Amino acid sequence: MRIEELTVTGFGKWQGAAFRFAPGLNLFYAPNEAGKSTLLQAIFAALYGMKRDYVKTARYLPEYEKYRPWHQGEYETIITYQLGGKTYRLHRTLLKEREQTRLFLDPEWTELTDIYLEDRRKERNFLEKHLGLTRSLFTDLTWIRREPLEAAEHLLPSFADVQEASPLVHTILAELDRDLTSIGKKERAENTQMGKAASRVARKEQELADAEAxxxxITQLAQSIRGWEEERQGLEQRRARLQARMQKWQEQEQLLQERWQRSFTAVDRQEWDWWEQSAGSEEERQLHHQARKEVEKWGEPRTAAAPEAMPDQALNELAADYERGVALRKQREQRHLRLAELAVLALSTGPRSQSQGRGRTQRQGNQAKRRKGALRLWGVAGVFASLGAVGLATEHPVLGGSAIGLALLLAALGVVVLRAKGGANSSSPAAAIDSQQALEGEQLQQEIAALDAELAELVGRYGVSDWDTFLAKREELQRSVQEQRTVALENDLAKTRREELLAESWGEALRAILKREKRQCEEAGSDCLAQLAHIEAELQELREKTARAHGEMNAHESESVASARDEYEQAVQALRQLQQRRDALQLARDTLLEAQGEWKRDVTPDVNRIASEVMSQITAGAYCDVRLDPGEGFAVRLLEPSRKQIVSQEQCSTGTADQLYLAQRLALLHHVSKRTEPLPLFLDDHFVHYDDERLRRTLAYVAELAAEQQVFLFTCHERERRMLESLLSGGARHKVHRIG
Incomplete structure (x- = not known):
C-alpha cells in the first residue's frame, strides 16, 4: 500500500493544505507545535474516520474534539492511495450527524461508494474491507510507538486467517472458558445458565397449564358479568327516569321559591300577564285575574293627568314671557339712563354755548351761573334718587338700582360744574358735540318707544295693560297650578294605599297557595329520593359482584393462555439460543486453540526471527535473541547475552525498550504484509531517547525498509535530517517535507 496525496480542508490547525508523498522515505522536519502530529492524525482520520472500531459507550474517539478545525472550516479530508495495483481517492466529511464518505477509482473517478455496505456504526470502512485490518490493528502495526499494543487480543486471529465477521467472537481462551462454564453442559445443573433455562422452560410449561385452567x-365469570350488566342497565334506566322526575320537582320547587320571593314586590301592569301565565293551578290563576281587575278599575281615574298638562304648559310659556319682559325693561332702563346722561351734558354745556354766541368777550362765566347749573343737576339727581327708592320698594331692583346710580352720577357732575373755572373753547367743536348728542337722543327715544310697544304687546296677550298687573296675574296662575298638583298628589297617595292593601291581601293568599304546592313537591321529592336510594343500593351490590368477578379475572389475567404460551415458547427459544451460543463458543474456543497452535507452529518462529534480526541490526549484535508471547499481548522478552538471563521489556533501559517496541512492530508488520502488500510505516519522534550511534544504525535499517515500502518519519531534530541527507538527495523516491 502506498499513500500518494493528502488534502486537508479542515483538521486541527491545518486548513486548505495539500501534501504529496514520495513512495519511499518521507521526512517531515519541523519544530515542536508546528503540526506534525496533527498531520499524522489527519492521515489516519482520512483512511479510517474518527469513530471507534467497537461501539461500547461513546461512538467517537477522544481525539475527535481535539482535532476539530481551529478556523471554523469544514471538518474534511481527501486522500489518494494505491492498493492492489489500483488507485483510490477517498473523500471524507467528519462532522457529527453529517458524516459522509465517498470512494472513487482513478483515473476515471468511477464512484465505488455504494458497493460497500454500512456497518453498525453507520460507516463504510473501505480500508478495513481492503486490508482486513481495523483502525486499531492498522495503527498498532504501522505506527511505531513507545507503548504496548492496543488491540493485541484481535491480532492473533488475523494471523490465523480466521474470516468470521465479528472480531468479538475471537476473545481470549480464558473468557471463552469462563463463558462456557457459566453456560454449562447439562440441563439439570442448577447454577448454570443452561440449567436455569431448562428450569424456566418447565416452569413456563406449568404456567401454561394454570393459564388454561x-x-x-374466566369464561364462566364473563357469562355472570354479562347477566349482571343487563340487570345493571335496567336499574340505571329506572334511576335515570327517577332522576328526571327529581329534577322536575326540584325545578318546580325552585320556581315556587322564585314566585314566593316575587310575591313580596309590587306588581305593575306588565307583570300581571306573567303571573297569570305561570300560575300552577286554576285557583291561583283566578286569584291573579281578580286582583288584576281590581287594579285596573282603580287605575281608570288616572286619566285626569291630561288637564294637568295645560297649566304646566301655560306656566312654562308665562315663565318665558316673564324672562322676556324683564329683559325688555332692562334695555328700556339702560336707554333712559343714557338719555339722562345726555341731558346732564346739555345742562352743563348750555350757558357756555350761549356766551360764545354773544361774542368772544364773555368767554369766562361768573360764579353765580355755575352755581345755578350745579343746583339744576342736583335737582334732577334728587328726582332720580326718588325713582330709585320707589323701584326698590316695589321689588324692581334693576329699575331702582339704575335710577340711584344715575342720581349719584348727576350729583357728581354738579360738583364738577360748581368747581370748574371755565375756559375758552372753540365754537365749532362744541356745536359738533351738541349735534351728535341731539342725534343720539332722538335714536334713544325711538328705541324706547319700540321697547314700550313690544312690552305692551307682551302683557296684552294676558289681558292686562301694564307690567305690574302682569306680575299679579303670574302669581295667581302659579298658585292655581300648585293647588292642582297638591290635589293630584293626594289622589295618588290614596290610590297607592289602596294598591298596597290589595297587594298585601293578594300576596297572603298567593303565599298560602304556594305553601301547599311546595309541600306537595317536597313529598314527591322525598318519595323519589327513597326510590333512588333503593336503586342505588341494588346497583352498589351489582358493582361489588362485578368488581369481585373482575378482580378474580384480573388475578388470572397474567395467566392468559396466549401470554403463557408466548412465554413458554420464548423460554424454549432462549434454551435453544443458549445451546447454540454454547456450541458457537465451543467452536470459537476450538478455532482459537487451533489458531494459537498454528501461531506456535508456523507464525511464532517467523515473527521471532524477524524481531531478532531487527534487534541485532539496530544494536550492532548486542542483542540477537528476541521472543514475542501471544498469550500476553505479544509482550517482548530478550536474552541478555552477558548473563544469559531472560529479561522483559520493562526491565530494559529507555533506549533499549524503544528499540524493542520498534522490533516488535516491524516483525508483526512484516508478517501481516505477507498477506496483502507492504504497509506504510509511521514514526513520530520515536528516536528522542536514541544516542547518535544507536540512531545511525536504526536509520540505516529504516533506509533499507524505505527501498521497498513507504516510510513517514516525523522529527523536530536536525540530526535525523543530517544522517539521512545522502539518502534524501539521491532521487525522487525519497522526499523532505518542511513544515512551518
Missing part, C-alpha cells in the same frame, strides 16, 4: 374460570 384460569381461562375456563
Amino acid at each position: 384460569a381461562w375456563r374460570m
Whole structure:
C-alpha cells in the first residue's frame, strides 16, 4: 500500500493544505507545535474516520474534539492511495450527524461508494474491507510507538486467517472458558445458565397449564358479568327516569321559591300577564285575574293627568314671557339712563354755548351761573334718587338700582360744574358735540318707544295693560297650578294605599297557595329520593359482584393462555439460543486453540526471527535473541547475552525498550504484509531517547525498509535530517517535507 496525496480542508490547525508523498522515505522536519502530529492524525482520520472500531459507550474517539478545525472550516479530508495495483481517492466529511464518505477509482473517478455496505456504526470502512485490518490493528502495526499494543487480543486471529465477521467472537481462551462454564453442559445443573433455562422452560410449561385452567374460570365469570350488566342497565334506566322526575320537582320547587320571593314586590301592569301565565293551578290563576281587575278599575281615574298638562304648559310659556319682559325693561332702563346722561351734558354745556354766541368777550362765566347749573343737576339727581327708592320698594331692583346710580352720577357732575373755572373753547367743536348728542337722543327715544310697544304687546296677550298687573296675574296662575298638583298628589297617595292593601291581601293568599304546592313537591321529592336510594343500593351490590368477578379475572389475567404460551415458547427459544451460543463458543474456543497452535507452529518462529534480526541490526549484535508471547499481548522478552538471563521489556533501559517496541512492530508488520502488500510505516519522534550511534544504525535499517515500502518519519531534530541527507538527495523516491 502506498499513500500518494493528502488534502486537508479542515483538521486541527491545518486548513486548505495539500501534501504529496514520495513512495519511499518521507521526512517531515519541523519544530515542536508546528503540526506534525496533527498531520499524522489527519492521515489516519482520512483512511479510517474518527469513530471507534467497537461501539461500547461513546461512538467517537477522544481525539475527535481535539482535532476539530481551529478556523471554523469544514471538518474534511481527501486522500489518494494505491492498493492492489489500483488507485483510490477517498473523500471524507467528519462532522457529527453529517458524516459522509465517498470512494472513487482513478483515473476515471468511477464512484465505488455504494458497493460497500454500512456497518453498525453507520460507516463504510473501505480500508478495513481492503486490508482486513481495523483502525486499531492498522495503527498498532504501522505506527511505531513507545507503548504496548492496543488491540493485541484481535491480532492473533488475523494471523490465523480466521474470516468470521465479528472480531468479538475471537476473545481470549480464558473468557471463552469462563463463558462456557457459566453456560454449562447439562440441563439439570442448577447454577448454570443452561440449567436455569431448562428450569424456566418447565416452569413456563406449568404456567401454561394454570393459564388454561384460569381461562375456563374466566369464561364462566364473563357469562355472570354479562347477566349482571343487563340487570345493571335496567336499574340505571329506572334511576335515570327517577332522576328526571327529581329534577322536575326540584325545578318546580325552585320556581315556587322564585314566585314566593316575587310575591313580596309590587306588581305593575306588565307583570300581571306573567303571573297569570305561570300560575300552577286554576285557583291561583283566578286569584291573579281578580286582583288584576281590581287594579285596573282603580287605575281608570288616572286619566285626569291630561288637564294637568295645560297649566304646566301655560306656566312654562308665562315663565318665558316673564324672562322676556324683564329683559325688555332692562334695555328700556339702560336707554333712559343714557338719555339722562345726555341731558346732564346739555345742562352743563348750555350757558357756555350761549356766551360764545354773544361774542368772544364773555368767554369766562361768573360764579353765580355755575352755581345755578350745579343746583339744576342736583335737582334732577334728587328726582332720580326718588325713582330709585320707589323701584326698590316695589321689588324692581334693576329699575331702582339704575335710577340711584344715575342720581349719584348727576350729583357728581354738579360738583364738577360748581368747581370748574371755565375756559375758552372753540365754537365749532362744541356745536359738533351738541349735534351728535341731539342725534343720539332722538335714536334713544325711538328705541324706547319700540321697547314700550313690544312690552305692551307682551302683557296684552294676558289681558292686562301694564307690567305690574302682569306680575299679579303670574302669581295667581302659579298658585292655581300648585293647588292642582297638591290635589293630584293626594289622589295618588290614596290610590297607592289602596294598591298596597290589595297587594298585601293578594300576596297572603298567593303565599298560602304556594305553601301547599311546595309541600306537595317536597313529598314527591322525598318519595323519589327513597326510590333512588333503593336503586342505588341494588346497583352498589351489582358493582361489588362485578368488581369481585373482575378482580378474580384480573388475578388470572397474567395467566392468559396466549401470554403463557408466548412465554413458554420464548423460554424454549432462549434454551435453544443458549445451546447454540454454547456450541458457537465451543467452536470459537476450538478455532482459537487451533489458531494459537498454528501461531506456535508456523507464525511464532517467523515473527521471532524477524524481531531478532531487527534487534541485532539496530544494536550492532548486542542483542540477537528476541521472543514475542501471544498469550500476553505479544509482550517482548530478550536474552541478555552477558548473563544469559531472560529479561522483559520493562526491565530494559529507555533506549533499549524503544528499540524493542520498534522490533516488535516491524516483525508483526512484516508478517501481516505477507498477506496483502507492504504497509506504510509511521514514526513520530520515536528516536528522542536514541544516542547518535544507536540512531545511525536504526536509520540505516529504516533506509533499507524505505527501498521497498513507504516510510513517514516525523522529527523536530536536525540530526535525523543530517544522517539521512545522502539518502534524501539521491532521487525522487525519497522526499523532505518542511513544515512551518
